[in-house]
Amino acid sequence: MIKKTTLERRKERYLFVVLFIILIFLSNLGTPGIEESNMMPNYFIALIISCILNKNSFLNLYKLLIIGLIVDLFVGQLLGQYGLIFINIYLAYFICHKILIIKAAIQLLALNIFLTVYSFLILWATSLSYGLVIPFNLLLIQFILTIIASLIFTVLMKRFTKN
Numbered sequence: 569m570i571k572k573t574t575l576e577r578r579k580e581r582y583l584f585v586v587l588f589i590i591l592i593f594l595s596n597l598g599t600p601g602i603e604e605s606n607m608m609p610n611y612f613i614a615l616i617i618s619c620i621l622n623k624n625s626f627l628n629l630y631k632l633l634i635i636g637l638i639v640d641l642f643v644g645q646l647l648g649q650y651g652l653i654f655i656n657i658y659l660a661y662f663i664c665h666k667i668l669i670i671k672a673a674i675q676l677l678a679l680n681i682f683l684t685v686y687s688f689l690i691l692w693a694t695s696l697s698y699g700l701v702i703p704f705n706l707l708l709i710q711f712i713l714t715i716i717a718s719l720i721f722t723v724l725m726k727r728f729t730k731n
Contacts, residue, residue, distance in 0.1 A: 607713075
């Protein structure tokens with residue numbers, strides 16, 4: 569396995585912080601061109617998945633919990649919901665990474681889709697348990713938009729951290 573240099577790690581952290589701040593504002597403003605405010609991709613799930621899929625990411629369980637609580641304060645419905653989702657995404661990736669050997673880009677895409685489905689199932693289950701009903705059509709549109717956003721974030725991270 570190729571280790572990342574200190575400069576690449578610093579660039580990755582800087583890009584994450586910049587994207588995180590932009591996404592806080594973007595999630596409160598809405599997406600241009602989409603009339604319904606609920607039909608937005610879940611930017612934070614897409615960002616966390618793309619960071620976790622980036623090999624040797626700087627994220628760990630404690631950082632994910634703190635990031636999840638910050639996201640819950642700004643855009644979440646339940647306190648701790650995103651923290652739970654981010655930790656479960658990380659654990660699912662860790663288990664998949666230990667069991668499977670992922671080398672091809674199509675395998676990364678399949679893992680990206682799996683982690684997104686998994687995160688949306690947790691989002692739906694936690695929302696449902698507290699009486700917050702999310703219609704299936706809305707959840708499906710958010711899922712598709714989140715996959716696209718995650719792919720965009722993955723490309724951005726690869727290009728930005730490249731020397």
